[in-house]
Amino acid sequence: MIDYEVLLMLDPELPDERQNEIIARVRENIERAGGTWSADDAWGRRRLAYEIDHKTDGVYHLLQFDAPPAALDEVSRVLKITDGVMRHMATRRPKGGGRVAPPPPIPAPEPERERAPEPVAAPAVEDETPQAEVETADSKSAVDEYAEPTESEAPEAAPEEE
Numbered sequence: 001m002i003d004y005e006v007l008l009m010l011d012p013e014l015p016d017e018r019q020n021e022i023i024a025r026v027r028e029n030i031e032r033a034g035g036t037w038s039a040d041d042a043w044g045r046r047r048l049a050y051e052i053d054h055k056t057d058g059v060y061h062l063l064q065f066d067a068p069p070a071a072l073d074e075v076s077r078v079l080k081i082t083d084g085v086m087r088h089m090a091t092r093r094p095k096g097g098g099r100v101a102p103p104p105p106i107p108a109p110e111p112e113r114e115r116a117p118e119p120v121a122a123p124a125v126e127d128e129t130p131q132a133e134v135e136t137a138d139s140k141s142a143v144d145e146y147a148e149p150t151e152s153e154a155p156e157a158a159p160e161e162e
Contacts, residue, residue: 035067
């Protein structure tokens, strides 16, 4: 037998009866496979780091049990196809690992404060100088350097000898 724990994240919109039913089904699968149930720590509703299926919260349960590896495979298979299970993660418990206290809840975000109105920018004043006059000699020479030569600027070909 191997010590396992499964962190289970359930849909927060599920009724409590359905959540208990899912956990009872996992427990039945463990005991039917010859494992022993250790604990179910209900961590409660927690805010998610990112949305999953447009949900910002999840209900967490930490399930601890001893079971053969085949039983864990069956539990994972069942949890993957069970409606209401958003995520689950099964890990081996370290030797001597007892019950784990739930992490502290994440504080709720502060309500948005009223923002001060944005300052209005003054309209831009257009320069009266035409753009063609603004170009300097340096900018024209840089353009001319990469431009293709015209017929009058092209070097003449050497006369062909017979």
